[in-house]
Amino acid sequence: MTVTGLIINQDKDTAAVVAEEVKKGDVVLCRRGSEILEIPALEDIPAYHKISLRDMKKGESVIKYGEAIGRLLEDVGCGGYIHIHNLGRMEEREKG
Numbered sequence: 001m002t003v004t005g006l007i008i009n010q011d012k013d014t015a016a017v018v019a020e021e022v023k024k025g026d027v028v029l030c031r032r033g034s035e036i037l038e039i040p041a042l043e044d045i046p047a048y049h050k051i052s053l054r055d056m057k058k059g060e061s062v063i064k065y066g067e068a069i070g071r072l073l074e075d076v077g078c079g080g081y082i083h084i085h086n087l088g089r090m091e092e093r094e095k096g
Contacts, residue, residue: 001022001025001026001027005018009057010065010066011032011033012054012063012066013053013063013064013065013066014053014054014056014061014062014063014064015050015051015052015053015063015064015082016050016051016052016053016064017048017049017050017051018045018048018049018050019047019048021044021045021046021047022041022044022045022051023041023044023050024041024042024043024044025040025041026040026041027039027040027041028040028041028051028079030053034075037053038049039045039078039079040079041079041081042077042078042079042080042081043080043081044064044081046056048085049081049082050062050064050081050082050083051079051080051081051082052077052078052079052080052081052082053078054078055075055077055078056064056076056077056078057071057072057075058072058073058074058075058076059071059072060072061064061090062082062087064065066086067070068090069086069087069090070087070088070089070090071088071089071090072087072088072089073086073087073088074086
């Protein structure tokens with residue numbers, strides 16, 4: 001299934017919000033300026049939760065609506081689900 005017009009992002013954003021439930025394998029279309037991104041969902045994502053717009057590494061800042069909202073606690077692929085299970089506060093340092 002293709003989901004269109006469901007996420008809003010700025011040029012520097014690394015994550016966006018889906019406006020309805022997305023199932024693993026759905027293709028989410030997102031406009032970034034004149035470019036259309038086609039992002040296959042790697043997993044189910046509930047409505048109003050975040051999808052990764054590119055491959056990201058553990059410790060990298062997640063940018064939503066132009067602002068850093070936290071650091072990844074693990075690697076997340078493009079189309080991955082970003083939420084409290086893999087997103088820490090900006091102040092958190094790697095443990096261990």
